Each structure stands twice: as structure tokens, then as C-alpha cells.
Amino acid sequence: MATRHAKEPGKQPARQDAKAKLLEAALATIRTKGYAATSVDELCAAAGVTKGAFFHHFKSKEALGVAAADHWSQTTAEMFAAAPYHDHADPLARVLAYVAFRKALLKGGVPEFTCLVGTMVQEVHETSPAIRDACDRSISTHAKTLEADIEAAIAARKMKPDWSAASLALHTQAVLQGSFILAKAKGGAEAAADSIDHLIRYIELLFGATPR
Amino acid sequence: MATRHAKEPGKQPARQDAKAKLLEAALATIRTKGYAATSVDELCAAAGVTKGAFFHHFKSKEALGVAAADHWSQTTAEMFAAAPYHDHADPLARVLAYVAFRKALLKGGVPEFTCLVGTMVQEVHETSPAIRDACDRSISTHAKTLEADIEAAIAARKMKPDWSAASLALHTQAVLQGSFILAKAKGGAEAAADSIDHLIRYIELLFGATPR
DNA sequence: GAAGTTACATACCAACCAGTCGGTATGTCG
DNA sequence: CGACATACCGACTGGTTGGTATGTAACTTC
Numbered sequence: 001m002a003t004r005h006a007k008e009p010g011k012q013p014a015r016q017d018a019k020a021k022l023l024e025a026a027l028a029t030i031r032t033k034g035y036a037a038t039s040v041d042e043l044c045a046a047a048g049v050t051k052g053a054f055f056h057h058f059k060s061k062e063a064l065g066v067a068a069a070d071h072w073s074q075t076t077a078e079m080f081a082a083a084p085y086h087d088h089a090d091p092l093a094r095v096l097a098y099v100a101f102r103k104a105l106l107k108g109g110v111p112e113f114t115c116l117v118g119t120m121v122q123e124v125h126e127t128s129p130a131i132r133d134a135c136d137r138s139i140s141t142h143a144k145t146l147e148a149d150i151e152a153a154i155a156a157r158k159m160k161p162d163w164s165a166a167s168l169a170l171h172t173q174a175v176l177q178g179s180f181i182l183a184k185a186k187g188g189a190e191a192a193a194d195s196i197d198h199l200i201r202y203i204e205l206l207f208g209a210t211p212r
Numbered sequence: 213m214a215t216r217h218a219k220e221p222g223k224q225p226a227r228q229d230a231k232a233k234l235l236e237a238a239l240a241t242i243r244t245k246g247y248a249a250t251s252v253d254e255l256c257a258a259a260g261v262t263k264g265a266f267f268h269h270f271k272s273k274e275a276l277g278v279a280a281a282d283h284w285s286q287t288t289a290e291m292f293a294a295a296p297y298h299d300h301a302d303p304l305a306r307v308l309a310y311v312a313f314r315k316a317l318l319k320g321g322v323p324e325f326t327c328l329v330g331t332m333v334q335e336v337h338e339t340s341p342a343i344r345d346a347c348d349r350s351i352s353t354h355a356k357t358l359e360a361d362i363e364a365a366i367a368a369r370k371m372k373p374d375w376s377a378a379s380l381a382l383h384t385q386a387v388l389q390g391s392f393i394l395a396k397a398k399g400g401a402e403a404a405a406d407s408i409d410h411l412i413r414y415i416e417l418l419f420g421a422t423p424r
Numbered sequence: 425g426a427a428g429t430t431a432c433a434t435a436c437c438a439a440c441c442a443g444t445c446g447g448t449a450t451g452t453c454g
Numbered sequence: 455c456g457a458c459a460t461a462c463c464g465a466c467t468g469g470t471t472g473g474t475a476t477g478t479a480a481c482t483t484c
Binding site: 251263266 | 442
């Protein structure tokens with residue numbers, strides 16, 4: 001029985017460590033194998049904690065799914081907020097730079113660049129309203145961050161389009177999610193990159209810019 | 213080949229019935245709950261057969277997944293081959309009518325209009341190469357059926373685009389798959405329809421037609 | 425420094441999972 | 455007819471599942 005009470009900072013595993021490690025393990029594992037095929041035991045093993053810790057922090061596997069989606073929303077929001085595409089003066093340039101940025105993210109293995117909530121919502125949309133809503137929130141909130149720039153680009157050109165900024169913002173997400181499916185089917189990012197190029201071309205044409 | 217015909221009408225359940233019923237049950241159930249969350253027992257119950265019948269026709273659950281993807285490829289291919297969008301004289305009109313046809317298919321509940329192979333490949337891309345390949349075949353073969361019309365539309369306008377007919381064909385599938393994810397996240401087809409409208413607008417702009 | 429709370433660990437369970445196996449009913453073919 | 459194959463049945467198995475009950479060490483508060 002080893003009693004150690006080392007009080008120095010950064011020694012033993014921090015107290016709230018298990019929850020964070022479980023969420024990180026959930027992101028990686030669910031993106032690779034999907035939600036249903038990921039077991040609680042597996043998550044615990046990947047996180048290096050026990051099942052007691054899991055059910056202490058999450059009242060069920062479904063609650064972990066919701067928390068994982070929320071965690072995903074938060075970390076991706078921070079990442080996009082800090083991304084350089086906001087730096088352009090012209091709003092259309094910012095929108096195009098955003099899409100180009102998304103294309104540039106297609107690096108590494110398929111599970112590393114695909115979307116957690118897109119994967120999860122496909123599986124649980126009929127069986128877990130809580131997870132579905134969390135995924136919807138993640139996608140819709142992110143799309144919302146594009147609306148102001150799209151709106152400004154419309155206004156700057158005095159356009160009166162028969163489509164809304166909101167629908168174009170959601171369309172960008174549809175193309176990205178669809179491109180991830182192509183990447184998964186083909187085992188590589190090439191087709192996904194081509195599809196994103198088509199999206200860039202569409203936005204250029206929509207706003208009357210010269211397509212490359 | 214082996215012509216197996218019932219001798220008299222009004223007989224007992226046909227002999228090859230179980231396999232077909234299992235495949236139909238697989239399409240419905242997997243589209244609703246996903247592949248991993250669908251158990252063999254559940255499939256058997258939905259098809260009204262026993263587990264003995266299941267493992268007689270499919271050597272494993274994974275084999276059923278492959279067969280379901282192939283069955284999906286076949287039935288959808290027949291359905292699209294018989295669809296009216298081929299009737300237009302102009303190849304671009306055929307392409308646009310195809311996309312409009314896909315939009316018109318967004319009827320009923322979400323599991324009824326979404327795509328089996330898009331759902332499955334998201335889950336199993338890293339864990340079941342056999343199913344992933346079957347899903348890739350389904351998507352890529354279907355996309356291929358659009359290439360000739362796109363190519364003809366390019367040639368008719370003497371265009372020299374920096375994108376290929378193949379990539380545009382795959383892009384249509386990406387948009388459709390992405391729109392299904394939006395539909396699943398939002399629990400309805402509206403956002404999916406809007407996204408398909410953007411795809412129609414893109415193709416019109418690409419080929420210099422007047423956008424509506 | 426006792427009391428209470430939080431953050432884990434250990435041990436366990438009933439339900440469920442994919443897959444097996446011996447058996448039967450119903451063909452086909454010679 | 456008999457020999458053999460195919461189609462299907464349903465009980466069974468061993469391992470896994472999500473979830474629980476209980477214990478305990480560490481931190482917080484007074």
C-alpha cells in the first residue's frame with residue numbers, strides 16, 4: 001500500500017484528467033470506427049481509465065456522445081476563429097479563403113481530417129435525438145459563422161439573389177460532408193479536394209468573379 | 213441456367229425467399245439505424261426468418277453488408293435507368309434533369325430517401341475493406357453514368373474546362389451525400405433541397421446558361 | 425483535523441452479440 | 455426408388471455489451 005502525497009504541481013495524474021482523456025479518445029475512436037462500433041470498454045482502454053471513471057463523468061454512452069459533439073464544436077470553433085482566412089479585407093475573399101482553408105485541412109489519414117459530427121449523425125439520427133441535436137448544433141453554428149461574410153459580399157455587389165446567405169453557408173457544409181464520404185469510399189482525399197474545387201468555382205461564378 | 217419454377221400457384225413461401233427478404237430488411241434497417249447498430253437477430257426478425265437462414269445465405273454479417281451494397285447498386289441502377297431524365301435531347305438538359313430528379317426523390321421520411329452506401333461507408337471505411345469497396349463501387353459506378361452527358365455538354369459548347377467530367381459527376385454525388393447529412397441532422401429535407409438547388413445553379417453557371 | 429465531496433478503481437451482472445451445429449423439409453437427378 | 459444437394463430451422467455458446475454497486479484515496483471546507 002503505497003501512500004504518496006506529493007503536493008508538487010504537475011506530479012500525479014490531475015484530478016479532472018479522466019474526462020478530458022475520455023473525450024479525446026472518443027474523438028479519435030469514433031471518427032475511425034463510428035459511434036455504434038465504439039464500445040465503452042474500448043474508450044476506457046484508449047483513455048487509460050476504468051469504467052468507473054467513465055460512468056462517473058457520463059451517465060450513459062449516449063451522454064458521452066453528446067459531450068463529444070459539444071467538445072468537437074468547441075475545439076473546432078476555436079481553431080476556425082484563429083485561422084488566417086479572416087484576415088482578408090474583402091468579405092468574398094474571406095469566404096473563398098475559408099473554403100481554401102478547408103481544402104488545405106485534407107492532410108493525413110482519412111479519420112484525421114473527417115468530421116466527428118457528420119459521422120455520428122449519420123448513425124444516430126433516428127435513434128438518439130440528443131446526439132442528433134448536438135450534431136445539428138455543431139454544423140449549424142459553424143455554418144452561421146460564414147453568413148455575415150456572405151451577406152456582406154452580397155451587399156457589396158448590390159446583388160438581389162434568389163438564394164439566401166444561410167442556404168449558401170449550409171451548402172458549403174454539405175459539400176464538405178459529401179467530400180468526406182467520397183474520401184472514405186475511395187480511401188484518399190483526392191476526390192474530396194476536387195469536389196471542394198468545384199465549390200470554390202461555384203462561389204466565384206455566383207459572385208461574378210472570373211473563374212480560374 | 214437453373215430454371216427453378218414453382219409448379220403450381222398458391223404454394224408455400226418460395227425457396228429463395230429468405231435471402232431476398234433479408235436483403236430488403238437490411239436496406240430498410242441499416243438506412244434507419246446504421247450498420248453496426250443493426251444486429252443479425254434484428255434483421256432475421258424483420259425478414260421473418262431464422263438465424264439459420266441468415267448464415268446459410270451469408271457467411272458473416274460483413275458478407276451481408278457487401279451483398280446489401282451490391283443489391284442497392286443493382287436496384288438503384290435499374291431505377292435510374294428507367295427514370296425520365298434521359299428523355300431530353302440536349303445533354304446538359306439531361307444532366308440538369310437528373311439533379312432535379314434527385315431533388316424530387318426527397319420525399320417521405322429521412323431513412324426512405326437517404327443512401328444506404330453513403331451511410332455504411334461512413335461507419336466501416338476503416339474496419340471493413342470489403343464493404344467499403346462495395347460502397348465505392350456503388351457510388352463510382354453511378355457517377356460514371358453521368359459522365360457521357362457531361363462530356364457531351366462540354367463538347368457541344370466547345371468548352372475547354374480545367375475540370376473533368378468525371379470530377380463534376382463525383383461532385384454531384386458529394387453534394388447529394390452531404391445534403392443527406394444535413395437532412396439527418398435537421399430531421400427534414402428542406403436544407404437538402406436547398407443544397408441541391410445550389411448544385412443546379414452551379415451547373416447552369418458552369419455551362420453559361422442563365423441562372424433562374 | 426474531522427466531515428463531506430469529488431474522482432476515480434474494482435468487481436460484477438443481465439442482456440445481447442455474432443456465429444455454430446445438428447437436424448428437417450424439399451427439392452433434383454439418375 | 456435412392457443418393458445427394460439446397461433451403462431453412464432453432465437451440466446453443468462463448469465472448470462482449472452497457473450499466474451498476476461498492477469501495478477508497480484525494481481534495482475542500484470548516
